[in-house]
Amino acid sequence: MQVVIESLYKQYGKVEALRDVNLQIESGMFGLLGPNGAGKTTLMRILATLIPKSAGKVRIGPYDLDTEPHKVRELLGNLPQSFNTYRNFTAFEVLDYVAVLKGITDTKARRRAVDQVLEQVNLSRSAKARVGTFSGGMKQRLGIAQALLGNPKLLIVDEPTAGLDPEERIRFRNLLGDISRDRIVILSTHVVADIESVCSALAVLNRGRVVYTGTPEELARQAQGKVWSLTLPAGEVDRLRAVKILARRQTAEGVQIRCLADQAPSNAARQVAPSLEDGYMVTVGSGLEVVAS
Amino acid sequence: MDAKQAEIARRERSLYVRNFTLWLGLLIVLGITLAVLAAHYPEPVELLFTHGEYVTVPVLLLITVLVTTTALSRETSEGFEGVFHALPVRNTALYWGKVRGTSVLIAVFLIAFALMVPGAWIVSGAGWTGAAGSAALMHVAQVVSSILLAVGIAAFLRGAVPDFRVRVALGVAVVVALVLSPRFVGLRWGSIIAPFVAGMYGHSALFGLFPWTAAVAWKLLVQLGLSFTLLALGSLLYERRRDPAQRTPRRFVVVVLCISTTVLFASCYLGYWHDIEGALARQVALDAQSHAPVGVVASEGSPEVSHYDLLVEWSGGHDLRVVATVGLHRARGGPIPLTLHHQWEVVSLSGEGVSAWRHEGNTLWIEAQEDLADLDITVEYVGSPLIWYRSVPYMITIHFMGGEGGLLSPLMAWYPLPGERPLLLGTPSQPQLNREPLLESPVPFRLEWRGPGEFTLASSLTLVQEQQEPAKGRVYAGVADGVALLVGRMDRVAEARLTVVGAPSVVHGAAALAEPYTALVTFYEELLGRTVPSPSVVTVPNWIGRSYGTYRLVVGPVTGESSLTLNMPLFGSQIAITESDLVHAAQQARAWDGTRDGERFMAATERLHDGLRQLIWGRPYGHRPFTESPVARGLAEFSRLAWIRFVLGDDAYELALSAAEREMDRPKMASARVSDQVLRALVDLEGSHGPEAVRQVLGLAYDHMSRSELDFVHFEQLLAAAMMDEPFALDPTS
Structure with missing residues (x-):
């Protein structure tokens, strides 16, 4: 599967957030680097079908983003910037809810899937705790857990390590590395170290334009x-x-x-x-x- | 409903229940409702809700809009939006799942209000009647439709406005605009979208929603249609925002259907009132016609009436049959005009010497032998009385018969009145009831009523014979200037000098008024030195009281200044009082019973005093307000001040007297100056000659007024006699 972005434009009023973005993303971990305000989050939100684009074409797998957004969402797992969720739900309840909405309607299968992702992100022991009691790192892990439910083919992860301490950051990077084996993971960050250790390819955005695409070695x-x-x-x-x-x-x-x-x-x-x-x-x-x- | 939509709805319900704001909002709504009800009269269930509606409904709307707007934007506020909207859930499932989740709001508020109903019933201590059942049902319907409307508003804003704070602000603004809409766009158009239902039409403890049930039903349907239209529009807009390239024609069709249906319901609602406007216009056009000059009881050629014998048959429903035998005396020949409302169809008319008759508009013309000065005519007529009246700003019925009973007023000529009489005065757009005397002087009446046994009758005449056989009715008789009938499932409470008739739940508890009312009557008997009759107190629905004019004596609490407005001579020699006023009076009486506070006592007797004042000083007319006689006004004002002194003491009396004297100094019309002179004279007489002299004057005035109106000349004669300490008797014919 691949993600193909052609001549993507996004305008907010007079501000051009994205200008003529062209990318082709293959399986594995793909990094999206850029300073604050470069347009990374805008691009991520467009890919996650959260906001419409102004012009251009985006295909995710066999589906066009404009005409088949629902099909695209079936392939997606999204971890947005500053992930948060219902404070009064437990971690298990949140994941159970998301699992149903992702189409895992069978109760036993859903239970297994939720237990599996909780295990994957090391939150099994906190399954019955309310989300409101979680630390920042725990919430981020919960966020990746919900994104992994349903075995998505495309994972969009926006600034996942922001606000995490170094140990959490390393753990997160390792986790992302593990899950990128047989899917596309697009990791957006302004922290270069996040890209360095896990990405096989990357693009650099600056002021809405792609100023570099290639491997991390070539960028260096x-x-x-x-x-x-x-x-x-x-x-x-x-x-x-x-x-x-x-x-x-x-x-x-x-x-x-x-x-x-x-x-x-x-x-x-x-x-x-x-x-x-x-x-x-x-x-x-x-x-x-x-x-x- | 697909599994995802059901799951969203289930989770939403769970989140609502866990939401502190919902329970806080519920407490606020219930708290305000209870505070309003406690501040208001502790009325029976059927009146309880309609009066609280004007505060409860806006608060309920506001709370629901705020809670729902917050809940529909829950993912934004919880920081979950980025995940939630990227999930493979169709727009329909997302939107309607959330909307369906609001069902818990309906359940929570409904349960709360449903619990309030028995709670209110217990607190009010009133009996449960059929009207109470319909009021409770209507209130539940009002709550449900208001909540749905609020959900519709919130859902529409969710789809239309991206920013959460703007949504909240707009939601509040929309609720305020809806509540105030009648003020700005007029009652007719505003009432379509204003969230109030029954309160606008005046629920009655006796008649329930009669006769506005159809309007209430259409109004509820409009509100529901509006709710679903907003929901459908919200869904369409939500889809456009989430997936702009997606177009679902079916959703657009649904929106169009909802709008069309709502417009249809609104048309039916407007059509209902339009038809009534038409009926009102036709009635006004006929009822305002007359060849008689205003202020003249009888037009040229009018006969005098010597007696009435009426047989009224009612089998339930809207139809009545009346056989009226009228004794006439005429001074000259020519056709004899009588006034009989055009809604009656004359079946037959007979009498000695009668050769022909015709009923044109409101006038019944009779051709009879020219040399016959005295004759009895018998008119049989049938009809379905239903007369509308524009009591600003509403159109209401003032004279009707229906399945739950009705009211017949002599002012609307339900039996033949002498001469041609315009029933309405003023302009067609602002007609006024003609309150000119119905008869030159009171005459003997006999009325036989035949109707279903479960309905009772209140009449301005005295009951002389109860129903003994199915074929025989109740017979009422008396000497009066007119006869009013109130028919309904009424109860009667009698204790000491007090007899109250009205809806069971309203008269329940009225016995508390027995002691204050007896004290009031006894006060007048001592003031006048005469026995004062103890008529029944007839309780009527509030909107009837409004339409015939509520007379009030308004006394400023600080200055003691008073202003007399109209009085309600609806039932002639009986005292008429609205349902709310009776319940309020009973509440004040119970409070007084515990505290023996003079102010409470005054409040308990205030409305009854209005009626008793009319009874005493309005004589000999039962249906003519005493305030139209300057001398009677002056006498009534003096008796009011004496009452204040009796209840509250000398200090209060001095305050009230000072206020009255200040009032006298103001420029006013001649008749008002006459009233002031009467009052001044009585105060001075008391000061110079003592209360016994005043008693003499008042007693003689009372005697005179039982036969004819007392004018100022006769009053001065009484005064002069009292000052000279001479026994005196007025010749009422001089």
């Missing part, structure tokens, strides 16, 4: 030869020209910086291997501390 290579590391006395950092500082750390020897520049910013600088984040920064070029030339 966008910054090849442009990433430098050096240590300077604190007062000299400001004298650097034409650099984008990626990171700075205070050490005993001075300020250790990692930066982007077309050429070595100083004699003390040494070139380092670019990371995915470096390649992302080169691609979108935003949110950095910039020392003007």
Whole structure:
């Protein structure tokens, strides 16, 4: 199965949230990177049939999004940004409800399916607890559990690790990696580390446009030869020209910086291997501390 | 209904029940309802709900709209929308599953209100009647249709408006607009969409919804149609928002059908009133016709009536048969005009010397031998009396007979009145009942009533013979200026000087009024030095009281200033009081019994006092308001002040007297100045010569008025005699 997006436009009033987006997504984990406001959530919501598009075509498997939204929904599992659910229901009740709405009408089969996903997300012991008592991480796991019900062929996961602590984040990434084996999982995030460990392909959105599609390795290579590391006395950092500082750390020897520049910013600088984040920064070029030339 | 829709409905119901807002809202609605009812009269069940409706229904609507809007947007507020709307559930199942989930709202509110019915019955302490059953049923129907309307509004907004806060604000605005609609678009159009049902038409403890049952039914259907139209529209709009590219022609057809059906019901409702408007216009056109100048009892050529002998037969239903024998005396020849309402069909007319007759409009013309000055004519006529009246802003019946009984008023000429008489005055758009004297002076009446035994009769005449054989009826007799009949399944409560007649649930508990009323009558007997009759107190539905004019003495609580408005001489020598007023009076009497508080005592006797005042000072006329006689007004005002002193003491009396004196200083018409002079004279007489002198004047005035109206000249003679401490008797013929 694949997801094909052709010339997708989405306009909110005068604001173009998506402009001429073209993507073809195959099975496995597909990452969608971009800064805040890039249009990632808009794209995800369109794919999840939550909002209409302004123009373009989207096919999910054999179905057209416009004419067969109900068929598309049968293939879907959706974990939106900031997942939440009925506070007064228990985890089991929520999943049981979703299972019925996904068409699992047989009581025994439904029970098995719910128990299975609870096990998968490690919430079996909290099945009878009210959702209102859950932590953020538990809610996210519940969210992925409901998305997995019905064995969807397409899983849309929007910013799943936002607000999670590092341990939860790692656990979540591993879970996503496990479930992406025989389905399409589209993972939207602005946290590069989420993509790095699990995605086999990705796209970068910036200001409504796709500015990159390919593998994570190729994205990292966008910054090849442009990433430098050096240590300077604190007062000299400001004298650097034409650099984008990626990171700075205070050490005993001075300020250790990692930066982007077309050429070595100083004699003390040494070139380092670019990371995915470096390649992302080169691609979108935003949110950095910039020392003007 | 598919499994998913059923599951959504089931979960919604569960979520509603777990929702704190629903129970809080229910408490608020019940609390406000009970507070309104407690603040109002503790009326019998059939009146209890209609008076509380104007507060209860808007609150119920508001609460339901808010709860339903919140529930329909539950996924948004719970943060579950992104999941919920991406599920493979059809728009129909999603939408209607949620709507069906609101059935728990109906169940919860219905159970609460259903429990209120017996609760209200127990609290009111009233008996249960057929009217109570229909009132309870109607109230339940009102609650259900209001809730459905609220759900329809919320569901429509769910489909039409994306933003939750805007939906809530609009929902509140829509409810307020519906409630206030009659004020802005007029009663006729506003009443279609306003959520009130029965309250607009005036439920009666005696007659139930008669005769507006059809209007109530159409109104409920309009409300239901509107609810389903909103639901259908909401579904269509919801689908458009969720799947804009999807088009379901069937849904569009359903919307069109709902709109058409609602419009049809609304047309039937409007048609009902349109027909009545037509009937009213035709009645007004005929009833306002007359060749007689206004204010003249008898037109030229009119005979005088010497006696009446009436036989009235009623077998239940709308039809009556009357045989009226009228004794006539005429001063001149020519055709004899009598007024008999055009709704009666004259079957036969006979009498010595009668050669021909015709019934044109409201006038019955009789040709008789020219040299016959005195003759008795017997008229047999049948008909279905049903007369509408425009009592701003409603159209109501004021004279009718139906399956549950009825009311016949002499003002509507249900038996022949002398001369040509316009029954209505004023303009066709604002007609007024003609309250000019029916007869020059009271005459003997004999009335035989034959009707089903389970119905009782209240008449302005005195009962002289009870029904003894099936073929014989009840016979009433007396000397009066007119005869009114009230027929219904009534009870009678008699204790001490008080006799109350009316709907069983209304008169139940009226015995509490016996002591205050007896005190009132005794007060007048001591004031006048005469025995005052103790007629029955006849309770009539509120809307009848409204249409014949409710006379009230309104006294400002702080200044003590008073204003006398109309009085209700509906039953001649009997006191007429509305159902609500009687129940309120009984409540005040019970409260007084516990506290012996003077204000409570005044409140308990207030309406009865209005009627007794009419009885005493309206003489010799039973059907003419005493307020139209300046001298009678002055006498009544003096007796009112004396009553205040009797009950509340000298301080209250001084306050009331000061207010009355301030009133006297205001510029006014000549007749009102005469009233002031009478009052002033009596106050001064009491001050100079003491209460015995006043008793003498009042007693003689009372005696005079039993035969003819007392004018100011005669009153001054009485005063002069009392001042000179001379025995005096007025010659009423001088």
